[in-house]
Amino acid sequence: xxxxxxxxxxxxxxxxxxxxxxxxVITKRCKGCGYCIEFCPVNALEFSExxxxxxxxxxxxxxxxxxxxxxxxxxxxxxxxxxxxxxxxE
Amino acid sequence: MSVMKEGTYFMDGNTAxxxxxxxxxxxxxxxxxxxxxxxxLERIAQRFPELHGxxxxxxxxxxxxxxxxxxxxxxxxxxxxxxxxxxSLMMENYGLGLMTETxxxxxxxxxxxxxxxxxxxxxxxxxxxxxxxxxxxxxxxVYAPSSPQEMFDMTIQAFNTAEKYRLPVILLSDEMVAHMxxxxxxxxxxxxxxxxxKKPRVPPSEFMPYxxxxxxxxxxxxxxxxxxxxxxxxxxxxxxxxSVDERTQNMLVTRLIDKxxxxxxxxxxxxxxxxxxxxxxxxxxxxxYRSAVEAVxxxxxxxxxxxxxxxxxxxxxxxxxIYDLARKGTDAFLVAEINFGxxxxxxxxxxxxxxxxxxxxxxxxxxxxxxxxFDRIVAIDxxxxxxxxx
Amino acid sequence: MSIxxxxxxxSPDYMAQKPGIEATYGLHPLDEYLRKDRIPHIxxxxxxxxxxLNAYLRALxxxxxxxxxxxxxxxxxxxxxxxxxxDVDSFHVTHGRAIPFATGLKVGNxxxxxxxxxxxxxxxxxxxxHFIHAARRNVDFNVICVNNFNYGMTGGQAxxxxxxEAKTSTTPWGGFEQPFNLPxxxxxxxxxxxxxxxxxxxxxxxxxxxxxLKKKGFCFIEVLSPCPTGYGRKVGLKTGKKTMQHYxxxxxxxxxxxxxxxxxxxxxxxxxxxxxxFVDREAPTFQDVRGKIFGEARxxxxxx
Numbered sequence: 001x002x003x004x005x006x007x008x009x010x011x012x013x014x015x016x017x018x019x020x021x022x023x024x025v026i027t028k029r030c031k032g033c034g035y036c037i038e039f040c041p042v043n044a045l046e047f048s049e050x051x052x053x054x055x056x057x058x059x060x061x062x063x064x065x066x067x068x069x070x071x072x073x074x075x076x077x078x079x080x081x082x083x084x085x086x087x088x089x090e
Numbered sequence: 091m092s093v094m095k096e097g098t099y100f101m102d103g104n105t106a107x108x109x110x111x112x113x114x115x116x117x118x119x120x121x122x123x124x125x126x127x128x129x130x131l132e133r134i135a136q137r138f139p140e141l142h143g144x145x146x147x148x149x150x151x152x153x154x155x156x157x158x159x160x161x162x163x164x165x166x167x168x169x170x171x172x173x174x175x176x177x178s179l180m181m182e183n184y185g186l187g188l189m190t191e192t193x194x195x196x197x198x199x200x201x202x203x204x205x206x207x208x209x210x211x212x213x214x215x216x217x218x219x220x221x222x223x224x225x226x227x228x229x230x231x232v233y234a235p236s237s238p239q240e241m242f243d244m245t246i247q248a249f250n251t252a253e254k255y256r257l258p259v260i261l262l263s264d265e266m267v268a269h270m271x272x273x274x275x276x277x278x279x280x281x282x283x284x285x286x287x288k289k290p291r292v293p294p295s296e297f298m299p300y301x302x303x304x305x306x307x308x309x310x311x312x313x314x315x316x317x318x319x320x321x322x323x324x325x326x327x328x329x330x331x332x333s334v335d336e337r338t339q340n341m342l343v344t345r346l347i348d349k350x351x352x353x354x355x356x357x358x359x360x361x362x363x364x365x366x367x368x369x370x371x372x373x374x375x376x377x378x379y380r381s382a383v384e385a386v387x388x389x390x391x392x393x394x395x396x397x398x399x400x401x402x403x404x405x406x407x408x409x410x411x412i413y414d415l416a417r418k419g420t421d422a423f424l425v426a427e428i429n430f431g432x433x434x435x436x437x438x439x440x441x442x443x444x445x446x447x448x449x450x451x452x453x454x455x456x457x458x459x460x461x462x463x464f465d466r467i468v469a470i471d472x473x474x475x476x477x478x479x480x
Numbered sequence: 481m482s483i484x485x486x487x488x489x490x491s492p493d494y495m496a497q498k499p500g501i502e503a504t505y506g507l508h509p510l511d512e513y514l515r516k517d518r519i520p521h522i523x524x525x526x527x528x529x530x531x532x533l534n535a536y537l538r539a540l541x542x543x544x545x546x547x548x549x550x551x552x553x554x555x556x557x558x559x560x561x562x563x564x565x566x567d568v569d570s571f572h573v574t575h576g577r578a579i580p581f582a583t584g585l586k587v588g589n590x591x592x593x594x595x596x597x598x599x600x601x602x603x604x605x606x607x608x609x610h611f612i613h614a615a616r617r618n619v620d621f622n623v624i625c626v627n628n629f630n631y632g633m634t635g636g637q638a639x640x641x642x643x644x645e646a647k648t649s650t651t652p653w654g655g656f657e658q659p660f661n662l663p664x665x666x667x668x669x670x671x672x673x674x675x676x677x678x679x680x681x682x683x684x685x686x687x688x689x690x691x692x693l694k695k696k697g698f699c700f701i702e703v704l705s706p707c708p709t710g711y712g713r714k715v716g717l718k719t720g721k722k723t724m725q726h727y728x729x730x731x732x733x734x735x736x737x738x739x740x741x742x743x744x745x746x747x748x749x750x751x752x753x754x755x756x757x758f759v760d761r762e763a764p765t766f767q768d769v770r771g772k773i774f775g776e777a778r779x780x781x782x783x784x
Contacts, residue, residue: 076530
């Protein structure tokens with residue numbers, strides 16, 4: 001029921017020692033609070049120049065992600081999340 | 091010894107009320123001690139262990155009604171009991187129960203008011219509070235027992251109506267009825283009609299928790315049944331989601347009121363006594379009814395053609411019946427109630443000017459004696475008393 | 481020391497991959513617990529409520545608790561809206577009465593893993609009496625108090641935890657009341673699990689919530705939470721980020737600290753915020769004791 005499950009509009013392939021994974025962002029949900037960017041331990045994210053249709057600047061991957069998942073836990077909007085490849089077949 | 095066995099008992103009103111709840115399938119009670127209603131909680135506390143029921147003495151009446159609303163959503167038949175001061179504290183969550191259509195029973199054993207008033211003495215000053223006490227427009231159902239027998243029977247009826255129409259139903263008793271001891275006939279389990287709430291007929295994916303059937307009552311999914319219902323006091327749409335648009339408010343509140351108004355004939359209940367040829371009709375409810383019957387007989391002996399109409403449900407009120415009686419030759423209605431005039435407003439409104447309405451008020455502490463009512467009849471007949479005018 | 485600028489802290493191969501836009505990948509892992517058509521929620525950008533709700537749903541998922549086995553009750557206020565976003569049996573009740581409602585729900589159906597998710601005003605001002613009694617009874621449910629130090633929904637009024645000198649819409653000249661030390665209130669009333677975290681400590685918060693979900697009895701978790709719109713901007717923490725930075729730089733983890741000594745102390749320069757798990761003890765729950773008493777009653781009455 002309700003509208004169809006939202007898919008991530010942005011998704012980056014991330015390769016680390018641990019394995020491959022994806023960092024996905026449902027930009028429609030993002031309100032540009034910057035927590036994922038501010039508290040990413042490796043500063044892998046920056047505000048993107050482009051804005052969502054509501055005028056918020058979603059996060060943009062600039063490299064260095066270690067798939068730690070802090071951004072996913074810090075996000076108040078359920079807008080950013082990891083897809084670990086190692087425990088899911090391709 | 092679980093539900094009381096069929097038979098004749100000698101029981102006080104409060105005990106009969108508790109036993110009525112048990113017979114109706116009540117398995118959750120939350121209350122707070124208050125004269126003159128404590129005996130209900132005490133009886134429940136005595137009886138629930140053997141019935142595997144759950145009871146809680148809460149920290150106050152606010153918590154008591156909140157707890158029975160929660161328990162109802164856990165699938166239990168739930169009841170609380172209080173008196174004036176506690177009843178006033180319950181108003182906000184009474185509204186929550188009405189808005190979220192949560193079946194439960196609230197017993198209010200009226201005592202002298204206002205404020206702390208006469209805790210151990212009878213009064214009927216909370217009547218209009220049961221109708222207008224909570225904020226906003228609501229449709230309510232209120233029963234008024236006049237005897238320990240009715241404290242038993244009407245508690246069952248209150249639960250049945252609560253489950254059938256999904257709302258908190260009030261049993262509006264008073265100190266006299268609650269504390270008097272009288273014969274109480276307990277029927278066999280088979281003779282008792284016990285109703286339960288409508289359950290969803292569709293799987294969770296299709297279920298709309300607040301989409302009503304034709305009788306305007308939506309089926310009810312309890313917590314823990316996998317329907318993940320959202321229940322909120324906010325104005326909500328059929329899915330139960332909060333909404334702030336006028337259209338949803340209009341549809342929802344209209345339905346909540348029509349749910350009772352359009353089913354009033356099924357809920358409405360009243361007695362009549364020697365009313366066929368009466369040119370004056372006494373309206374009395376609760377404990378005052380007992381004196382009113384005596385007064386009618388006394389008046390009849392003296393040649394006065396007096397009858398009696400007793401609302402057993404205060405709301406819905408017997409509006410049409412009074413309207414018809416007023417047009418069929420009744421000269422006057424005399425409302426006898428232990429307050430400064432509350433139901434008399436309704437009676438006067440329903441006569442719509444077709445005849446006069448009089449009030450026999452009493453401030454609380456005792457019920458009208460038959461003589462008082464009889465003297466009133468005589469005085470009215472002689473025109474010594476003006477009709478009731480607020 | 482902010483690591484924001486120092487990129488080279490990590491070895492090159494971590495930095496190897498080049499970001500690219502790929503096919504979209506599945507759902508947010510917590511979507512199964514969310515009423516998706518209600519998301520995005522109404523809370524302001526940077527509000528900590530979303531972080532706490534995220535942590536709570538993460539704890540549910542980590543504890544493998546199925547949505548239909550759990551219920552959420554919340555009162556009135558910004559936090560009150562949480563119930564509307566969780567795809568479980570959720571109840572948004574009247575102001576201050578979430579706890580007694582949850583008591584009825586839990587005692588009514590003991591298999592329901594019940595959580596009260598509400599705010600500092602709802603739980604400790606209007607609902608304070610119910611809180612201390614539920615803790616005294618040790619009813620088996622969890623209370624998450626989102627403490628953002630004000631009444632956010634109604635426009636930033638002072639609440640029972642607002643630091644006294646803070647200027648709010650109802651203390652324009654500064655407050656003149658002593659705020660509660662919530663862990664002390666909870667522990668004093670009898671809660672068997674008492675912890676305090678901030679939205680900055682998401683890892684510890686998730687672990688704490690998971691513990692509470694597993695533990696029997698009345699569990700209380702206070703979570704300091706940014707409220708940029710209602711409170712933050714009036715006390716120099718204009719954005720959620722500033723408040724989070726404030727938490728980061730001013731908090732110290734002291735597990736096992738005595739709850740009566742963890743009052744939030746804005747004047748203390750270093751550690752104005754003590755966080756951690758302060759109480760984690762065992763005590764028979766309301767239903768355990770009642771079950772025993774009722775069992776004995778039934779034996780006495782020779783009723784099974």
